[in-house]
Amino acid sequence: MRLFDTLTRTERDLRPIDGSTYRFYCCGPTVYGPAHIGNFRTFVLQDVLRRALETGGTRTLHVRNITDVDDKTIRDAQKAGQSLVDFTAGWTAKFHADCAKLGLLPPHIEPSAVEHIPQQIAIIEKLVASGNAYASDDGSVYFQIASFPGYGKLSRLDQRELDLGKTQNARANADEYEKDSVSDFVLWKARRPEDGDNFWPSPWGDGRPGWHLECSAMIHTYLGDSFDLHSGGVDLIFPHHENEIAQSACACGGHFAAHWFHITHLLVDGGKMSKSLGNMYTLADLEARGVTPMEVRYVLLGGHYRKSMNFTLDSLAAAREALAKLAKGARTLAANMGPDTVLDAVTFGPFQAAWDSLNSDLNTPAALGGLFTGLREASRLTGPDAAAALAGFNRVLRALGLTLPAEVPAEAAEIPDAIRTLAETRWQARLAKQWAESDTLRGELADHGWLVKDGKDGYTLTPAS
């Protein structure tokens, strides 16, 4: 597997640094509301990375956190009149349900921030002792960016921008901060009245941890100070990941992440998703429109992760047709290989090419393309050749995490008697070559929402979608 690395800006081979297990960390969701499909683009691509590694024979250790304490979770928990724990537990459960529907493998470890407060305090103590952090008068603790020469390397920010606080937002908000430099970031936030019961004791007084620190503490706990890969959406490059590098390097030493994997944002109708524009879709929103989660997953795999991708509702219809086509092709292949053929060698060129695409910087759209091309060429194969092709097809499909729709069986039980009678009458009319009568009845059935399709020996009824 070769993958682009944000830090070095090169494509590099992914090899476990401990020689056996590829250990990686993904920044998980902040659980104060439903995740939207943009969030899931990131999680789906991380899932594909893991699946591709595992399908290729590499063992993995996947850690993804739950951010359950920050400004928004506290604010909204208060608003909801719930304890922070109860509030975030509800949204975490919903997140897990969505993940399952989308076919995401659960992480091997899923730590949450509030369960790791002591670990976070320990890191702050180290940073204060080493002179990388300082406490302000109100009991907050800040990381001093000037104390870490490597700061800005990941995001390529001009050092002057950081030192002088020249960035627009920093300048506008500078008054709110009690820091030496506007660029310094908070490690520990002093308790404020609006936090309610949500504070923890610390050597600097009551308060709560800063967001950036949460991930560093959990990484330190579960992956140690040097691990294989760190991942998240592009928006996390700065400041979140930049800050993680700084505090982890200063407090723990080690190399931190050997590889940085960032997923570009999903655009909707050509721009960023936002509530105010009304273009923020959750999985539930789409399901309410009759869309299946796999169709959503297919759409999210339809663009390369390093390019922004434009999501439209039309693309979901395209996904439905495309998935049906894949399913049909796979069925044909299975039928052609015969009952007693077992072969797991993958020797069919087009599917090998699709697999190679996936392993070349996770090119999911090229891999999907290869699946269709291969299916067309493989449709003539029989016996062991068909079996080999199917094995190659399934390998790619498994890595993509796609589950194909089953053939829709005619569910006779669900057809109302009235409809069945109508259809039967039409069939008799048709057998009698009474075309006008037959077509009229077909129209009536359509009015009731049923499509009738004629076959050689009978007809099928399906609900019009």
Place this chain on the structure above:
RNA sequence: GGCGGAGUAGCCAAGUGGUAAGGCAAUGGUUUGCAAAACCGUUAUGCGAGGGUUCGAUUCCCUCCUCCGCCUCCA
């Protein structure tokens, strides 16, 4: 203002210094009483605009246009 990304057919979207994957849609054919479904085809002399390098550029270089993201707690 700083940093970064993108402009490929109606839509979505790969890709490459040697002449444009794939999906959807559309359309032609086979089949069908007619449809639907299925199957087999077709669909960008062209890759934002203009220059340059080259035997040859969509792919490299320059200029310009347009769009998008990030710039202190958003995946």
